[in-house]
Amino acid sequence: MQVSVETTSPIERRVTVQVPANQVDQAVEEKLKQTAKTVKLNGFRPGSVPMSVVRQRFGKDVRNEVVSELIRQHYVSAISEKELNPAGYPSIEPTVDEAGKDLEFVATLEIFPQIELQSIDGAEVERPQADITDADVEEMIETLRKQHADWSEVEREAADGDQVRIDFQGFIDGEAFEGGSAEGHELVLGSNSFIPGFEPQLEGAGAGDEREITVNFPDDYQAEHLAGKEAVFKVKLHAVSEQQLPEINAEFTKNFGVESGDLDELKTEVRANMERELKTAIDNSVKQQVMAALKKANDITVPKSLIAQECQTVKRQAAQQFGLGEDFDVSQLPDELFEDQARDRVSVGLLLAEVVSANELDATDDEIRAYIEEFSGQYQEPQELVEHYMNDEQLKNQVKSAVLEQKAVDHLLAQATVKDVEMSYQDALQAARQQPADEEGEEEVAEQNGETA
Amino acid sequence: MNQERIFKVLLGPHMTEKAAFAAEKSNQYVFKVAADATKPEIKKAVESLFETRVAGVQVLNMKGKVKRSVRGEGRRKGYRKAYVTLAQGETLEDFTGNE
Numbered sequence: 265m266q267v268s269v270e271t272t273s274p275i276e277r278r279v280t281v282q283v284p285a286n287q288v289d290q291a292v293e294e295k296l297k298q299t300a301k302t303v304k305l306n307g308f309r310p311g312s313v314p315m316s317v318v319r320q321r322f323g324k325d326v327r328n329e330v331v332s333e334l335i336r337q338h339y340v341s342a343i344s345e346k347e348l349n350p351a352g353y354p355s356i357e358p359t360v361d362e363a364g365k366d367l368e369f370v371a372t373l374e375i376f377p378q379i380e381l382q383s384i385d386g387a388e389v390e391r392p393q394a395d396i397t398d399a400d401v402e403e404m405i406e407t408l409r410k411q412h413a414d415w416s417e418v419e420r421e422a423a424d425g426d427q428v429r430i431d432f433q434g435f436i437d438g439e440a441f442e443g444g445s446a447e448g449h450e451l452v453l454g455s456n457s458f459i460p461g462f463e464p465q466l467e468g469a470g471a472g473d474e475r476e477i478t479v480n481f482p483d484d485y486q487a488e489h490l491a492g493k494e495a496v497f498k499v500k501l502h503a504v505s506e507q508q509l510p511e512i513n514a515e516f517t518k519n520f521g522v523e524s525g526d527l528d529e530l531k532t533e534v535r536a537n538m539e540r541e542l543k544t545a546i547d548n549s550v551k552q553q554v555m556a557a558l559k560k561a562n563d564i565t566v567p568k569s570l571i572a573q574e575c576q577t578v579k580r581q582a583a584q585q586f587g588l589g590e591d592f593d594v595s596q597l598p599d600e601l602f603e604d605q606a607r608d609r610v611s612v613g614l615l616l617a618e619v620v621s622a623n624e625l626d627a628t629d630d631e632i633r634a635y636i637e638e639f640s641g642q643y644q645e646p647q648e649l650v651e652h653y654m655n656d657e658q659l660k661n662q663v664k665s666a667v668l669e670q671k672a673v674d675h676l677l678a679q680a681t682v683k684d685v686e687m688s689y690q691d692a693l694q695a696a697r698q699q700p701a702d703e704e705g706e707e708e709v710a711e712q713n714g715e716t717a
Numbered sequence: 718m719n720q721e722r723i724f725k726v727l728l729g730p731h732m733t734e735k736a737a738f739a740a741e742k743s744n745q746y747v748f749k750v751a752a753d754a755t756k757p758e759i760k761k762a763v764e765s766l767f768e769t770r771v772a773g774v775q776v777l778n779m780k781g782k783v784k785r786s787v788r789g790e791g792r793r794k795g796y797r798k799a800y801v802t803l804a805q806g807e808t809l810e811d812f813t814g815n816e
Contacts, residue, residue: 307733314737 267342275351275374275565280359281342283334283367291330292323292363299326331361335369342371349376352569374567376614389553389680392546392687396538400689404534412516415505421470424454427505428466434497441490448502459485459495466499473501542689554676555612558619566610574606619672627667632660635667718761726754726762731798739800746809750776750799759799770804 270278300318304310308317335356343350354373361367415427422428428451434444453463461479469475477497485491510516517530579602619625636653640646653659728749730736736747750759756774763771781793803809 305732307731307736309734312734314734314741316741317732317737 265338265341267345269346269348272372273565275377275567277348277373277375279339279342279346279348279354279371279373281335281338281369281371283338285364285366288331288334288367289363291334292327295326295330296322327363331358331367334367339369339371343373348373350374351376351567352573374569376567377564389550389557389677389682390685391550391682392691393684394542394546394687394689394691396535396542396689400538401531401535404538405531408534409509409516410507412510414508414510416508417503418506419471420504421468422453422466422501422504424464424467425452425507427452427507428469429502429505430466430499431502432497432499434495436490436493436495441495444495444497462497466501469501469504471501471503475499475501538689550677550682551673554673554680555616557680558615558676559608559611562611562615564611564614566607566614570610571603571606574610575602578602578606578609616669616672619675620668623672623675625668625671625675627664627671629654631667632663635670636663718758722758723762723765726751726758727766728796740809743802744805744808745800745802748799748801750797752778752797754797754799756799759801763801767809769807769809771801772804773802775800775802 265284266282268280270280272278296315296318299322300313300315301311303313303318303322305313305317305321335358339354339356350373352374354371356369356371358367358369361369418426430449430451431447432445432449434441436444451458451463451466453466456463459479459481462477465477465479466475475498477499479495479497481490481493481495483492517527582602633650633654636650637646640649643649653663728751731747731749733747739745739747746763748759748763754762754776756776759774759776760771763769763774776797776799778797779795781795784791784793
């Protein structure tokens with residue numbers, strides 16, 4: 265076997281492999297003999313088909329089969345001989361494939377880029393610092409109340425924050441338009457779910473009132489044929505409901521899994537949850553900054569095939585995000601939208617892997633266990649979950665890579681300058697969310713992409 | 718013999734163990750032929766269709782098998798078979814079992 269490697273670009277290689285003719289022919293002959301033994305032909309007893317007939321009948325098929333098998337074998341051994349590290353699948357093209365001649369094929373493949381890690385010395389990372397105050401906790405409980413709010417019908421005029429049940433029909437230039445009418449629609453005033461200007465005009469109306477509302481569709485309205493137009497809505501109000509926040513009492517706390525019905529206990533619980541959330545948010549934020557810095561310091565060429573693969577993953581996630589269902593054909597989505605994101609993810613992944621191997625980072629079982637314990641806190645049966653993860657090889661490996669990633673980030677973080685920034689709880693969460701996400705923050709990115717799409 | 722007849726004479730190749738040996742040892746190729754085909758017709762048909770020279774033709778009628786059932790005896794359809802010997806040095810390359 266002769267192998268020659270051409271370097272066509274920093275990460276692309278052309279491997280030409282020659283396989284001697286006799287080796288190929290021998291393999292073909294072998295295979296033909298096999299076929300002669302097993303094949304069933306009309307007019308012949310099984311196993312008694314003469315070689316000449318077998319060759320005439322099956323020669324071509326057998327050869328094709330043998331050749332593709334040989335190409336696969338020799339491709340693998342050629343790769344290991346030349347110590348190439350291919351990324352993705354190669355494209356293989358046989359150049360000479362004739363009986364009696366040396367078999368020759370060209371494999372074009374991309375290799376993982378050789379990464380020489382540049383440290384991210386001097387990169388500045390902002391770490392949000394926040395304390396959870398009692399006021400924050402109060403606010404959170406208030407939010408919880410709102411989430412569990414009931415609506416009860418009242419005999420009065422609608423005001424901001426009330427929910428109204430309405431029929432409406434919209435007209436442009438005196439004509440009803442598609443999608444402009446509904447019956448029994450429930451609308452919360454001040455929720456801004458309708459066109460700007462619609463909700464305030466309903467304030468002060470009581471049950472049974474009919475009103476005509478004139479609004480302008482905004483110029484950048486999604487439906488183009490409506491954008492910028494003036495529309496008249498005939499609205500009939502059926503009922504006005506007032507929001508009723510649940511009392512903070514034993515029943516309320518029980519809703520959140522605090523059996524004793526003790527408010528203080530709920531508060532501690534809520535605070536613990538908030539702390540966890542805050543910590544994840546901060547960790548994420550720091551991680552993203554580290555990744556960004558790492559990417560900036562190391563400009564690597566990423567194999568196209570890897571990007572293409574990643575693209576598929578990203579697309580599928582995006583499809584899930586929009587609830588398109590399992591059997592949605594992701595190839596309908598244009599590649600261009602996701603390519604940049606996929607490239608970012610691949611390069612960060614490659615760089616992190618390099619950080620891990622360059623610094624010989626490893627995760628012990630204890631570390632893995634500690635990591636699982638940390639996030640198992642929010643589940644009902646933490647101990648069981650830990651055991652479940654530790655016993656399942658696949659899950660354990662997933663966690664292991666997460667731990668390694670964390671370690672790599674920590675390692676990198678040591679090189680960077682960390683600046684603590686004091687801010688309130690809300691601001692810290694907000695800050696963490698705003699940064700473009702990678703890896704862990706996949707969903708968020710998908711969301712953002714979706715909005716611009 | 719006209720062109721039309723040529724296409725009616727040969728019905729297809731007859732590929733069996735015996736035919737394979739005949740082809741290998743004595744350069745004879747076996748065809749199923751029309752029931753009323755004569756030796757000269759077969760010779761001409763093979764020569765013009767395969768563009769080869771034919772040394773000789775031997776023909777025989779294969780009788781159909783006698784099959785018995787509750788309804789009594791019956792005979793399956795038979796066919797006429799021709800062993801066509803090619804002139805020395807001639808071969809039929811793509812003589813496969815496809816009728």
